[in-house]
Amino acid sequence: MQIAVIGSGVEWAADAAEVGRLLAERGCVVVCGGLGEVMEASARGAKEAGGTTVGILPGESARDANRWIDFAVATGTGHARNLAVVASCEAAVAVGGRWGTAAEISYARVLGRPVVVLGQGPGIEGEGIEHASTPAEAVELALGLAGAR
Amino acid sequence: MQIAVIGSGVEWAADAAEVGRLLAERGCVVVCGGLGEVMEASARGAKEAGGTTVGILPGESARDANRWIDFAVATGTGHARNLAVVASCEAAVAVGGRWGTAAEISYARVLGRPVVVLGQGPGIEGEGIEHASTPAEAVELALGLAGAR
Amino acid sequence: MQIAVIGSGVEWAADAAEVGRLLAERGCVVVCGGLGEVMEASARGAKEAGGTTVGILPGESARDANRWIDFAVATGTGHARNLAVVASCEAAVAVGGRWGTAAEISYARVLGRPVVVLGQGPGIEGEGIEHASTPAEAVELALGLAGAR
Amino acid sequence: MQIAVIGSGVEWAADAAEVGRLLAERGCVVVCGGLGEVMEASARGAKEAGGTTVGILPGESARDANRWIDFAVATGTGHARNLAVVASCEAAVAVGGRWGTAAEISYARVLGRPVVVLGQGPGIEGEGIEHASTPAEAVELALGLAGAR
Numbered sequence: 001m002q003i004a005v006i007g008s009g010v011e012w013a014a015d016a017a018e019v020g021r022l023l024a025e026r027g028c029v030v031v032c033g034g035l036g037e038v039m040e041a042s043a044r045g046a047k048e049a050g051g052t053t054v055g056i057l058p059g060e061s062a063r064d065a066n067r068w069i070d071f072a073v074a075t076g077t078g079h080a081r082n083l084a085v086v087a088s089c090e091a092a093v094a095v096g097g098r099w100g101t102a103a104e105i106s107y108a109r110v111l112g113r114p115v116v117v118l119g120q121g122p123g124i125e126g127e128g129i130e131h132a133s134t135p136a137e138a139v140e141l142a143l144g145l146a147g148a149r
Numbered sequence: 150m151q152i153a154v155i156g157s158g159v160e161w162a163a164d165a166a167e168v169g170r171l172l173a174e175r176g177c178v179v180v181c182g183g184l185g186e187v188m189e190a191s192a193r194g195a196k197e198a199g200g201t202t203v204g205i206l207p208g209e210s211a212r213d214a215n216r217w218i219d220f221a222v223a224t225g226t227g228h229a230r231n232l233a234v235v236a237s238c239e240a241a242v243a244v245g246g247r248w249g250t251a252a253e254i255s256y257a258r259v260l261g262r263p264v265v266v267l268g269q270g271p272g273i274e275g276e277g278i279e280h281a282s283t284p285a286e287a288v289e290l291a292l293g294l295a296g297a298r
Numbered sequence: 299m300q301i302a303v304i305g306s307g308v309e310w311a312a313d314a315a316e317v318g319r320l321l322a323e324r325g326c327v328v329v330c331g332g333l334g335e336v337m338e339a340s341a342r343g344a345k346e347a348g349g350t351t352v353g354i355l356p357g358e359s360a361r362d363a364n365r366w367i368d369f370a371v372a373t374g375t376g377h378a379r380n381l382a383v384v385a386s387c388e389a390a391v392a393v394g395g396r397w398g399t400a401a402e403i404s405y406a407r408v409l410g411r412p413v414v415v416l417g418q419g420p421g422i423e424g425e426g427i428e429h430a431s432t433p434a435e436a437v438e439l440a441l442g443l444a445g446a447r
Numbered sequence: 448m449q450i451a452v453i454g455s456g457v458e459w460a461a462d463a464a465e466v467g468r469l470l471a472e473r474g475c476v477v478v479c480g481g482l483g484e485v486m487e488a489s490a491r492g493a494k495e496a497g498g499t500t501v502g503i504l505p506g507e508s509a510r511d512a513n514r515w516i517d518f519a520v521a522t523g524t525g526h527a528r529n530l531a532v533v534a535s536c537e538a539a540v541a542v543g544g545r546w547g548t549a550a551e552i553s554y555a556r557v558l559g560r561p562v563v564v565l566g567q568g569p570g571i572e573g574e575g576i577e578h579a580s581t582p583a584e585a586v587e588l589a590l591g592l593a594g595a596r
Contacts, residue, residue, distance in 0.1 A: 002509055002518070029518065054501075054518050060376070060534045060558055062449055071449070071476065071501050073520045074534035076558075077375040077527060078358070079259060080229035084531075087507045087521035102273060103255035109248040110228060111507055111523075124251060124273040151360055151369075178369065203352075203369050209385045209409055209525070211300055220300070220327065220352050222371045223385035225409075226378060226524040227507070233382075236358045236372035260358055260374075377557060378527035397556040400571060404550035408526060422549060422571040 002054070003142060004031045004089035005042035006104045007118075012038050012096035015118055017045030018135035019093050024051020026143060031056065031089050033081065034065040034072055038095050043068035056084045083107045091115070091146035093138050097122045105129060114145035151203070152291060153180045153238035154191035155253045156267075161187050161245035164267055166194030167284035168242050173200020175292060180205065180238050182230065183214040183221055187244045192217035205233045232256045240264070240295035242287050246271045254278060263294035300352070301440060302329045302387035303340035304402045305416075310336050310394035313416055315343030316433035317391050322349020324441060329354065329387050331379065332363040332370055336393050341366035354382045381405045389413070389444035391436050395420045403427065412443035449501070450589060451478045451536035452489035453551045454565075459485050459543035462565055464492030465582035466540050471498020473590060478503065478536050480528065481512040481519055485542050490515035503531045530554045538562070538593035540585050544569045552576065561592035 003023050005016060020030050020042035030046040032039040034055020043053040047068045055069035058081045062072035075081040082100060086092055086108040094101055094117045102122040108115045115129045118138045130145070132138035152172050154165060169179050169191035179195040181188040183204020192202040196217045204218035207230045211221035224230040231249060235241055235257040243250055243266045251271040257264045264278045267287040279294070281287035301321050303314060318328050318340035328344040330337040332353020341351040345366045353367035356379045360370035373379040380398060384390055384406040392399055392415045400420040406413045413427045416436040428443070430436035450470050452463060467477050467489035477493040479486040481502020490500040494515045502516035505528045509519035522528040529547060533539055533555040541548055541564045549569040555562045562576045565585045577592070579585035 031520075052518075054520065056520055062535050071499075071518050072535065073478075073501065073503055073531055075522060075524075075528075076530040076534040076554075077226070077229065077378045077522075077524060078232075079256060080226065080232050080375045080378070080524060080527075081522075083227075083229050083523040084520055087523040088509050088519065099255050099258040099275070102275075103252050103259060106248050106252035106255055106273070107228060107523075110252065123275045124255070126248070126251075126272045180371075201369075203371065205371055211386050220350075220369050221386065222329075222352065222354055222382055224373060224375075225381040225385040225405075226373075226375060226527045229375060229378075229524045229527070230373075232374040233371055236374040237360050237370065256374075375524070375527065376530075377554060378524065378530050381525075381527050397553050397573070400573075401550050401553035401557060404546050404553055404571070405526060407546040408550065421573045422553070424546070424549075424570045 001028050001146060002031045002089050003028045003146065004085050004092040005038065005095060006032070006085060006092055007038035007095035007097035007101050009096035010037050013041040015135050016041035016095045019095060019118065019139060020045025021049040022135055022139040024049035026139065029054060031085060033085055034069050036066060040066040040068060056081050056088065086113055087111055089113060090149060091142040093118060093142050094121055114142065116142045150177050150295060151180045151238050152177045152295065153234050153241040154187065154244060155234060155241055156187035156244035156246035156250050158245035159186050162190035164284055165190035165244045168244060168267065168288060169194025170198040171284055171288040173198035175288065178203060180234060182234055183218050185215060189215040189217060205230055205237065235262055236260055238262060239298060240291040242267060242291050243270055263291065265291045299326050299444060300329045300387050301326045301444065302383050302390040303336065303393060304330070304383060304390055305336035305393035305395035305399050307394035308335050311339040313433050314339035314393045317393060317416065317437060318343025319347040320433055320437040322347035324437065327352060329383060331383055332367050334364060336395070338364040338366060354379055354386065377401070384411055385409055387411060388447060389440040391416060391440050392419055412440065414440045448475050448593060449478045449536050450475045450593065451532050451539040452485065452542060453479070453532060453539055454485035454542035454544035454548050456543035457484050460488035462582050463488035463542045466542060466565065466586060467492030468496040469582055469586040471496035473586065476501060478532060480532055481516050483513060487513040487515060503528050503535065533560055534558055536560060537596060538589040540565060540589050541568055561589065563589045
């Protein structure tokens, strides 16, 4: 099962790595934006736990992916890749993040994907957006919601 | 100056038409998603006031545009057209709306475009998102913010 | 009726301007990629004949458009804007051009839009791609094919 | 190394499967459009040889992928996913195909990726497009060109 980890902010790296690790231990493929900060940390966490990672990039080359990405898709469509990240998952976990993350959360909800926000999140609320206070809680919640689809 | 009117919900049609009319009276080109509800009402309001409208569509044919659209761009990229709508404006006015509108507001902020929300909006808040309680207030606020860019 | 002018190459500017002028004289809206060379020349030709132009840009700001564009749509999706250019027209005239133009011609044919190539073109042939040897011939051919859709 | 297999046409399934098999045997990840015909056959060939496959889909759900896809990216951007397919590879092998394949070949060349066409191809020629007469020849040529980048 493909689960997206979205978000940004270097201060969220430890939480993102823990989310990635827990998803990998549960057998999930971690899908992310393939670049730095939360994207890189979640992929690193997944890889250190023996998991598999897919990075969906805004640019025109798979070589742009961070070192923890196993399979990179270069969409070439800039910020429109945010749509691809959430369309490619069964549920999304948001860790930190600002407007780009808000766009991903919005698109996830357009497409009916459940979203779990770890911490305060980027200021977007509504049906289908749940909150968690720890990485473990976020992962359990996301997997439960994904399984219920 | 191109100003986007975004949103959805038939109950917002009168407000959207008024926003479109006021923008046209101020000499603005109304940019919208080119389909129904708020998109159609804002375009109708603009046209009835002698204005000009641009519709940016998700599909693959300009013929999909509502009858009030002067110039239609068919992006062919589905929900990724939401990015194009706000990238093509100097400021955006949101009238009603749900997750698709939240994606547009998020992208507007990613790109540094000011957003004015008429009424409660789709549940997204943050720096650069202002609120207005009437169409006239929304249009004045949007033009002021656009002019300050 | 919206007709796209596609292509590239400064050596094709005079032909592109003539195509733009003739399309405007026939009452068509000239749709193009909004940037330089053939895009700019075709828009200039249309404007000098009193026509109207729509520029569909790869970047994230309508301000990137050349000075002859009346209405600019910034798709924000890079080369994927080539799809939007041809999806937004009833027929396309190609003037010069290389691989980007070949992508546009290919997409035009995916979508069933007729294409008229002025001169040798970018090396792509098939059903629905016609050739013309003068701007006047290209415009007549394109309008005839567009009208037959 | 990620190599794209592009094309269409059920009559090309055996060749596409052979290309997929040979790429997998050479240790390459097969990237394709994730749907039927050549896309499915190339993925099947790769999987039957123990390889790994990535499918890049036009729609909004990874569940649309054919059964031979290991990792599916749903771009949500329709035909603009053709850009993503070739942006995500080091070289592309075209098997059969029509206009959609021509768009992919064109984009590959926009982005500087080498293309090897097995058989006649979709009618697009130019620098950086090579021809092969057998799957084995196509794979060798593609890997040689990819390695030279």
